[in-house]
Every structure is written in C-alpha cells, then in structure tokens.
Amino acid sequence: MKYRFFRDNQLRTAVAFFALLSLFSCHRKRAPREREIVKDVRQLSEVVPEHITEYLEFIADNENIMEDSVRAQDPAALTYFYQQTGNGAVWSSNGVLNPAADSMFFFIDHADESGLRPADYHAAALKTALGLIKGDSEDGEAARKDASLWARVDVMMTDAFMKMASHLRFGVAPKDSITLRKDSIFTDTLLSDMLRTALMQDNPGAAIGEALGELEPTYEGYRQLKAQLRPFKAKYAAMHWDSLPLSYTDTPAFRQQLINRLVQTGHLDTAGGHSTDTALLKPGIRLFQREFNMYDDGLAGKKTIQALNRSYTDWLAQVAVNLDRWRKLPDSLPDRYIFVNIPAYRMELWDSGQVVLESRVIVGAPRTRTPLLNSRMTNFVMYPYWRVPFSIAVKEMLPAIRKDREYLVKKNLEVIGKSGEAVHPDSINWDKLSKNYFPYVLRQMDGVENSLGIMKFNFMNKYSVYLHDTNSRGLFKNAYRALSHGCVRVQQWDSLAMYLIKDDSRHSRDSVRAWLARGEKKQIDIQRSIPIYLRYFTAEGRNDKLVFHEDIYGEDKVLKKLMGWK
Structure with missing residues (x-):
C-alpha cells in the first residue's frame, strides 16, 4: 500500500523537479532511471551509487550534456572523482544534505556576484531538487527517499564545483591571442583532489568557499570591480524600468516618459511637483550620466537614451566580461610595466605594485582600432619622422x-x-x-607640426603601432578620444620618457631635455626594456565606485556571446 502511495505521487513529484529541465532530444541515449524510492533512507547508501553510475554513463553518451541541458565541465574529472568514492554520494548521507551542499548552492545562487551565470552551474535544477528535499509535504518525504534524485543532486553539485573552480581560475571565455596565462585547464586529478580535500575538512562548507576564493585573481583591479558589483546589484537587481523611444515627435509626451524613467531608478525626485520643467529635469539626467560615466551635459541624446534603456542584466554582463578579462592575466605581472586601457583612454605606468604615472591617451577610432597586444618597449625617438x-x-x-x-x-x-x-x-x-x-x-x-609630435615610443608588434606625442594636444580635453589611426597618443609623453631613463647612466635627464630644447633628432635605447600591455576593460572599480566605459569597438558584444550572456 505504501509503495502504491509513492507510485501515485510519482507524477506530481517528477513534474515539480523536472519543470525546468529540457526534454530529451532524439540523440540522447540510455536515460537514467527517473526515480527509485527506497523504503528506508538507510538504503540510499546502497542504491545511490548505482544511479550515479547510470548518470555518469548517460552524460558520456549524451555528448556531455546533463539532463538540465547544461554541459558538464569535465566528464572525465567527474568519473575520476566518483571512482575515488566508489560512486557514493558526497553531498548527502541517509537522506540529509551535508552542510557543504548548502554552502555550494549559496555560491551557485550568488555566482553573478563573481561575474558568472548561475544557470551554468545547474541553479534551476538544484533549486527545484533542494526545494523538494527540504519540503515538509508528502512529496518531500518521497524525494528524500528517491535514490535517483539524490544521485542527480550529487553529480550536479560536483560538476558545479568543478566548473566554477575552472571558470574562476581560467575564465569562461576561451583563451585568446593575448591571454597571458600559460595554464588553461585543470587536470582531472587536481579538480578531484581539490574537492575531496575541501569536503574532508572539519568545516567543509567554509572550506568550499576558501577553495573557490583562492582561485580568483589577486589584482586590486579585480577585487575592486567585484566589490563594487555587489552594491550595484543591491541597488538595481530588483528594479524594472520602461524603455524610451530613440525618436519621437511628441516632445511633452517624451518628456513625461523620461521623467518616469528617471524616477524609476531614483535619479529624479518628483516630490516637489515641478519635475515637468525642462530646466529641473536636467539635474536628473546629469545624475544618471555621472553615475554611468557619460558626458554630463544634462541632455537626453541618443547615447544617453540607449544607456537609459539598458537592463540591469546588460550592465551585469558588462561587469562579467571584464572580470573574465582579469582571469586571462597571469598570477602576477612584472615589477615594471605599461598598461593602456583603450576604452578608458588611460595609460598607467606601474612600478613595484604602484601607479607611478597616469596619463590620458587618444586611441584608434572604431574603423582604425588600436590592437590588443603584449610587447616590450625598447626605445624612444625625439623629433621622429x-x-x-x-x-x-x-x-x-x-x-x-x-x-x-x-x-x-x-x-x-x-x-x-x-x-x-x-x-x-x-x-x-x-x-x-x-x-x-x-x-x-x-x-x-620632423618638427612640432609632425603628427607624431616630438616623441615616439617604439615596441615590437605586427601592427606598426606605437605610443607618441601629438600636434593636436587640445584633443586630450575631449571625453570621447577614439580618434587616431591606431597608434596611442600620450598626453604625458615627457614624463614617460623621463621615467624610462631615470636609472640609465648612459643618458641623463638633463641631456635629453637639452636635446629636446635644441630640436635634435635622437633615438634613446631603453636600458631595461619595459613590458607594455594594450588591453580593453569597459568596467572598473575605481575610487569605491563602479565605473563603466563605452564599448567603442564592440568587443564586449563578442565576449558576452562567448560567455553565454544575452
């Protein structure tokens, strides 16, 4: 009779658990048993290993795609891990979740705060399953005795850990031509040992968090960006706002739509009742423009309207792709290096972990882009052709x-x-x-009217680009500075040159200044060539705030697609 009771409730439980799972497509093979209810939870330790074996075989036969249509990170690593446990469950025992499972699901549910998509770690399927297991209803009692359910939860949890570990360490997007990390994948044994070590600790839940945290980049830029994402999420994640038309004929109607939009995100307060006045509307537009690092003219131009129409998820994706860019860097960079952030129009000279020189730059226009590259600066030329x-x-x-x-x-x-x-x-x-x-x-x-100005900094690259001065120095005042044919124009070119020879006994600063004053054409070889990195970061954490930059080359769109963001 009891068995019949469970059979009667089978459909109801299955619908609840698999509501968010995709139906098997025609190419899927050997689907594992959907359900097996044991009479006593103590029997789970005997039956669950059979289902884990079936589930692992199913994943291998199904082109590594699991039942929730999410691809397994490394089926070989999963198989190796469970071989070490005799295919036994590691996230539960006798129908009760281990504390580590709650911790792991917390990291899955909050993966977006690290620029990751919870969906990639079986968030929907696990949420449904854990809701069943923890429920007080009759369905919950059945779920806690379902060996197949426990097997799925276990394998999904393990895969989620392995996938998150890999993504935090190496990034979600594939390695590209400028990726500086020499390693790009964990071995099966390393992933398995990492998880087993964490689960064997006295406090496995905390150990899981520590293991994942230790895999993230240690750069201050990464930490600041991640830290500023949290308050941004707290402010905007639950908000919804209306879209504005990019073109309109009814100006009063558009003004009212604009007012409503700014009120929805707290950039305009209509409590005074005078917000329909255009002059009073400008401060709200400026407040939005300043928050999102736009030219704050207080006018609802095309770019401002496009930014107002972007969803929270779109802004989140922009942060995510930039966190991923940090993960493509090695564990550390040299003591001295030059770093140009193209969309930020900024060059930084780093020495011993500190920025010793910062300069505005002008970069390539969208049709003549400044390339992303790694190189070493070897010399600079005064009064160049x-x-x-x-x-x-x-x-x-x-x-x-x-x-x-x-x-x-x-x-x-x-x-x-x-x-x-x-x-x-x-x-x-x-x-x-x-x-x-x-x-x-x-x-x-050569001469002051030369397009390169009076100094050019050379580094090896196949694009024939370099850093240089310019004869159009007034352009550095522009907010939008994607204006060159591909080279990088540096406002503080003189300070950069003086730094590069500060410890060079062959060329004193006074000599270089004298040559410049006389207009002499000379090449100065740098005694210690300095690495230079041209990079593309459209979101940063600076001065305790989240700073966005325009995606001038459309690079974010490409990376979002590769990472699965819509």
Missing part, C-alpha cells in the same frame, strides 16, 4: 593630393622612392596611382 602607413596614404592622402598639389607642402610631407631617395612631387602623375600601384612612401618631416 612619420612614415605614413600605406592604407592612410592611398585612402586619405592620395585623393587629397589629386585635388590640391599643395597638400604635401601644407602637411610637411615628402615623397620617398623605392631606393630611399626623395622624389619631387611634380615628377609624379598622381592620377595614375592607386591602391594597386603606389611605389612611394609618404614621410612627414
């Missing part, structure tokens, strides 16, 4: 020369032939030249 890149010469300058033969003189450009000799412009039939036939090099003479 500018050898115009071929693409600029034929796409921009050749049409201008055809229209105006004085263009070369105005831009202080000379024409260099194949043998390195100067060629008189009047001897060239410019109308016959094209991108398919352009046997010349255009070179801009």
Whole structure:
C-alpha cells in the first residue's frame, strides 16, 4: 500500500523537479532511471551509487550534456572523482544534505556576484531538487527517499564545483591571442583532489568557499570591480524600468516618459511637483550620466537614451566580461610595466605594485582600432619622422593630393622612392596611382607640426603601432578620444620618457631635455626594456565606485556571446 502511495505521487513529484529541465532530444541515449524510492533512507547508501553510475554513463553518451541541458565541465574529472568514492554520494548521507551542499548552492545562487551565470552551474535544477528535499509535504518525504534524485543532486553539485573552480581560475571565455596565462585547464586529478580535500575538512562548507576564493585573481583591479558589483546589484537587481523611444515627435509626451524613467531608478525626485520643467529635469539626467560615466551635459541624446534603456542584466554582463578579462592575466605581472586601457583612454605606468604615472591617451577610432597586444618597449625617438602607413596614404592622402598639389607642402610631407631617395612631387602623375600601384612612401618631416609630435615610443608588434606625442594636444580635453589611426597618443609623453631613463647612466635627464630644447633628432635605447600591455576593460572599480566605459569597438558584444550572456 505504501509503495502504491509513492507510485501515485510519482507524477506530481517528477513534474515539480523536472519543470525546468529540457526534454530529451532524439540523440540522447540510455536515460537514467527517473526515480527509485527506497523504503528506508538507510538504503540510499546502497542504491545511490548505482544511479550515479547510470548518470555518469548517460552524460558520456549524451555528448556531455546533463539532463538540465547544461554541459558538464569535465566528464572525465567527474568519473575520476566518483571512482575515488566508489560512486557514493558526497553531498548527502541517509537522506540529509551535508552542510557543504548548502554552502555550494549559496555560491551557485550568488555566482553573478563573481561575474558568472548561475544557470551554468545547474541553479534551476538544484533549486527545484533542494526545494523538494527540504519540503515538509508528502512529496518531500518521497524525494528524500528517491535514490535517483539524490544521485542527480550529487553529480550536479560536483560538476558545479568543478566548473566554477575552472571558470574562476581560467575564465569562461576561451583563451585568446593575448591571454597571458600559460595554464588553461585543470587536470582531472587536481579538480578531484581539490574537492575531496575541501569536503574532508572539519568545516567543509567554509572550506568550499576558501577553495573557490583562492582561485580568483589577486589584482586590486579585480577585487575592486567585484566589490563594487555587489552594491550595484543591491541597488538595481530588483528594479524594472520602461524603455524610451530613440525618436519621437511628441516632445511633452517624451518628456513625461523620461521623467518616469528617471524616477524609476531614483535619479529624479518628483516630490516637489515641478519635475515637468525642462530646466529641473536636467539635474536628473546629469545624475544618471555621472553615475554611468557619460558626458554630463544634462541632455537626453541618443547615447544617453540607449544607456537609459539598458537592463540591469546588460550592465551585469558588462561587469562579467571584464572580470573574465582579469582571469586571462597571469598570477602576477612584472615589477615594471605599461598598461593602456583603450576604452578608458588611460595609460598607467606601474612600478613595484604602484601607479607611478597616469596619463590620458587618444586611441584608434572604431574603423582604425588600436590592437590588443603584449610587447616590450625598447626605445624612444625625439623629433621622429612619420612614415605614413600605406592604407592612410592611398585612402586619405592620395585623393587629397589629386585635388590640391599643395597638400604635401601644407602637411610637411615628402615623397620617398623605392631606393630611399626623395622624389619631387611634380615628377609624379598622381592620377595614375592607386591602391594597386603606389611605389612611394609618404614621410612627414620632423618638427612640432609632425603628427607624431616630438616623441615616439617604439615596441615590437605586427601592427606598426606605437605610443607618441601629438600636434593636436587640445584633443586630450575631449571625453570621447577614439580618434587616431591606431597608434596611442600620450598626453604625458615627457614624463614617460623621463621615467624610462631615470636609472640609465648612459643618458641623463638633463641631456635629453637639452636635446629636446635644441630640436635634435635622437633615438634613446631603453636600458631595461619595459613590458607594455594594450588591453580593453569597459568596467572598473575605481575610487569605491563602479565605473563603466563605452564599448567603442564592440568587443564586449563578442565576449558576452562567448560567455553565454544575452
């Protein structure tokens, strides 16, 4: 009779547990038994191993996809781990969850605070299962005696730990050409030993947290970004707001929509009853623009409206991809290095863990991007020539020369032939030249009007880019500074040069200043070449706040897709 009772409730329990699981597709093989109710919970230790064995075989036969349609991190590591336990449960005993299971589910449920997606760690399926197991209803009693349910929970918990450990250490997105980490995967034995060691501690729940925490980057930039995500989540995660039209004809109606939107996120207070006044609306727009690091003109332009329309999840994803970028760095960087954050328009010079020089920079426009790269700066040149890149010469300058033969003189450009000799412009039939036939090099003479300014910093790279001064220094005042053809223009070029030779006995600072004053063209080889990293971080934790930067090259969109964010 009792057995029949459980059979009668089988459908109800199964529906509750599998409501969020995908139906088996046609290619899935050997589905494990959905349910097996034991008479006494003490029998679970005998029956659960059979179901764990079935479940592991199912995962292997199903292209590593588990029943909730989430791919297992490392089926071989799962199999190895359970071989060490005789396929016995490690997250429960006799129908009762171990404390470590509650801790593990907490980390799963709060994975977003580390820039991870809870869904990747079986959050929905585990939440349903744990709700059943902890329930006081008849279904809960049945669930606690269901060997198949306990097996699924156990394997999902183990996979969640292994996957989270791998993601925190190596990142979610695949390794790319600038990833500095030499390692990119845990061995099966290391993952297994990591989990077994944590579970054997006196306080396994705390040990799980410590094991995962030790895998995260130790950089202050990572810690600050993660720390500032929590208050941002607390403020916005539960909020919902209306979208604004990007174009409109009814200005009063749009103004009211804008007011409603700003009120929804607390950027405008209508308690005074005068918020419909355009002048009083501006402070609310400015407050939003400042919080999200935008040009705070108080006007609802296209970029501001687009930012107002972004959801909390979209902002969260932006933080997530940047946390992932930190995980692509090694455990530590050299004592001295130059770090350029392209979307932040900022260069930092680091020495012994401190920023000793910070400078505004101008970077490549979206059509002529500054590349992401790793290199070493080897020298700098005073009063350099500018050898115009071929693409600029034929796409921009050749049409201008055809229209105006004085263009070369105005831009202080000379024409260099194949043998390195100067060629008189009047001897060239410019109308016959094209991108398919352009046997010349255009070179801009040195001087204060040179596009490179009066100093150029060289480092090896296949893109022919470098750091340099500029003859358009007023552009450093702009908020939007993605304006160059790919090179990085540095506002504090003189301070950078002085730092690079501060301990160089061959070149004194006074000598370099004297050469600059006399306009002498010289190359200074750096005694100790310095690493340089051109990187792309669109979210940072700075001065105890979350700072967002515009995704000027669309790199975030690519990474979000790779990481599974919509």
